[in-house]
Amino acid sequence: MIEIDNIHKSFGQNHVLKGISATFQPGKISLIIGGSGSGKSTLLKCMVGLHQPEQGHVRYDSAEFTSMNFEQRVPIRKEIGMLFQNSALFDSMTVEQNIMFPLDMFSDLSKAEKVDRANYCLERVNLAGRNKLLPAELSGGMKKRVGIARAISMNPKYLFCDEPNSGLDPETSILIDELIQDITAEFNCTTIVVTHDMNSVMGIGEYILYLHKGEKFWEGSNKDMLRAEVPELNNFVFASPL
Ligand code: ADP
Numbered sequence: 091m092i093e094i095d096n097i098h099k100s101f102g103q104n105h106v107l108k109g110i111s112a113t114f115q116p117g118k119i120s121l122i123i124g125g126s127g128s129g130k131s132t133l134l135k136c137m138v139g140l141h142q143p144e145q146g147h148v149r150y151d152s153a154e155f156t157s158m159n160f161e162q163r164v165p166i167r168k169e170i171g172m173l174f175q176n177s178a179l180f181d182s183m184t185v186e187q188n189i190m191f192p193l194d195m196f197s198d199l200s201k202a203e204k205v206d207r208a209n210y211c212l213e214r215v216n217l218a219g220r221n222k223l224l225p226a227e228l229s230g231g232m233k234k235r236v237g238i239a240r241a242i243s244m245n246p247k248y249l250f251c252d253e254p255n256s257g258l259d260p261e262t263s264i265l266i267d268e269l270i271q272d273i274t275a276e277f278n279c280t281t282i283v284v285t286h287d288m289n290s291v292m293g294i295g296e297y298i299l300y301l302h303k304g305e306k307f308w309e310g311s312n313k314d315m316l317r318a319e320v321p322e323l324n325n326f327v328f329a330s331p332l
């Protein structure tokens with residue numbers, strides 16, 4: 091379980107997150123939605139330690155992450171897999187090297203074990219045998235899948251995906267959602283997905299945190315969302331990802 095409590099984050103005068111609290115359950119996919127610039131990516135980065143919030147707490151299974159120093163955070167960071175908004179693959183590295191990067195950083199596995207692990211992750215995302223390709227040789231959907239393969243290379247307990255469906259055709263988008271569901275079940279992850287994709291919201295949104303201008307605007311399930319006729323939902327539906 092991941093809990094966030096009263097998260098505040100500013101960039102200079104720009105008060106981006108204005109006291110966000112939420113609880114994200116293990117074995118479930120939680121979604122963070124909201125218009126462009128509402129603070130979704132900033133919130134994810136605060137949660138994984140890429141930004142330090144000025145106020146508030148992030149707890150991983152009760153461990154208070156926000157006040158830990160770099161060294162203390164390492165065991166939790168090893169359990170976090172992250173797919174970045176633009177996939178953020180290393181252009182000069184092959185698919186296999188990209189997937190092995192977290193293993194090189196954080197594991198004691200031998201080279202052969204790392205290759206085995208990369209092969210498993212590639213199979214898992216339906217890209218078996220593509221080890222030696224470079225990111226430039228991949229389609230957008232394939233880049234997302236390599237990003238996911240990298241995110242699961244360490245058997246994550248916590249999985250963060252920032253806009254996994256952006257720039258994909260609807261069919262590929264559904265495949266990515268199914269993959270995220272399968273992985274969440276397989277690893278019993280606490281999974282958090284930032285999305286603009288209304289199909290994802292309706293398909294996998296058991297818990298939805300809706301941000302508006304850095305505040306929690308609404309939370310609930312997709313079924314609640316339909317029943318509640320959440321105001322401004324139309325704005326969200328038509329907002330396009332960055
Ligand atoms: P979203 O992901 O919901 O589209 P972001 O979290 O990326 O929104 O951005 C929210 C706000 O924070 C925007 O106004 C953006 O310009 C600002 N912002 C995000 N990251 C930074 C940064 N590293 N430095 C300065 N401002 C930032």
Ligand code: MG
Nearest residue numbers: 130131175332
């Ligand atoms: Mg974003």
